[in-house]
Amino acid sequence: MKPFNPKTVELGYVALGSSxxxxxxxHYRDVLGLKETGSEDGTTYLSVNGAHHDIVLTKTTEKSFVHQGYQLRGDIELNEMAKTLEDAGFKAEIKSDSQPGVAKLVECIAPGGVTFQFYKEIDRKLPTPPVGVAPLRLGHLAIITPEREALFKFYEEVLGFHYTDDIGELAFFMTCNRDHHVVNVLGLPESRIHHIAFELRDNGEHVRAADILSRNGTDTLWGPSRHGAGHNVAAYHHDPDRVMIELYTQMDVYIPALGHFEPRDWHEEYPMVPKSWPLEKMTVWETPFGFNLAEG
Ligand SMILES: [Fe+2]
Structure with a gap:
């Protein structure tokens, strides 16, 4: 078993470009209930649970995936991370005050042209009471890239993420903490975000969220239903730019030291270990999809 010693702790933020x-x-502020924490030069910062930002929206000519930010492990300094990236053959730049809330970060362009930012700290305040869907936290994102193998290798070898499952050798799940996945890399001839996922407080919140979305004219595309890989109870909708948003609960909990997932009574086997799932096991409840996985 490979040692589990990722360089990052969690997915901190995702920046999207929009026309x-x-x-x-x-949508993110009034329907999902994220808090607007700042707006400057056409860029707006939104927070889920007290961090300065989880979602960054910026004006661009067309819909785009601008960058993603990960919090570094406590014992890794920014200059060490920059050296690690450079030793792995990637150009790394330390930036100061490149965005509000994050005083200093390291930026790197990984395979597939995917931009990563790594930071030690982000400004935080005590979260305020919820409005809208009000997810608990930002959990993961799914990235479509024509350079699936190289980007997977970057996460695994440079950042130390663990493979935790795949679906039909198309979508590869990886983690840097106890979540079943912090990222899902899909190999398709495109470069974009497939979806961004927020964790809800509990299963009952799925019903409340679907009602709020519906009242705001947003259809739920699929679910809530339980996935095979990860066993999360997930529901998907499009934001106004047709970036897919997942709301989920009950995602598998990974025990890195054992290389399997905490047992649950809805698991198919024990121990539940990372494996390749067939495409038709996207859902264990056989709920038909309202969207095509590859095109959504
Ligand atoms: Fe997901």
Missing amino acids: DPAKQVA
Whole structure:
């Protein structure tokens, strides 16, 4: 078994470009209930649970995936991370005050042109009471890239993530903590975000979230239903730019020291270990999808 010693702790933020950021901001702020923490030069920062930002929306000519930010492990300094990236053959740049809330970070462009930022600290305040869907936290993102193997290798070998499952050798799940996945890398001839996922407080919140989305004119595309890989109870909708948003609960909990997942009574086997799932086991409840996985 490979040692589990990832360089990052969690996914901190995702930055999206939009030709109509006002519409995007309204969805994340008024429907999903994220808090707007700042807006400058056409860029708006939104927070889920007290961090300065989890979602960044910026004006661009067309919909784009700008960057993703990960919090570094406590014992890794920014200059050490920059050296690690450079030793692995990637250009790394230390930036100061490149965005509000994060005083210093290391930026790197990984395979597939995917931009990563690594930081030690992000400004935080005590979260305020919820409005809208009000997810508990930002959990993971799914990235489509034509360079699936190289980006997977970057996560695994440079950042120390563990493989935790795949679906049909198309979608590869990886983690740097106890979540079944912090990222899902899909190998397809495109470069974009497939979806961004927020964890809800409990299963009952799925019903409340679907009602709020519906009242705001947003259809739920699929679910809530339980996935095979990860066993999360997930529901998906599109934001106004047709970036897919997942709301989920009950995701598998990975025990890195044992290389398997904490047992649950809805598991198919014990121990539940990382494996390849067939495409048709996308859902264990056989709920038909309202969207095509590859095109959604
Ligand atoms: Fe997901």
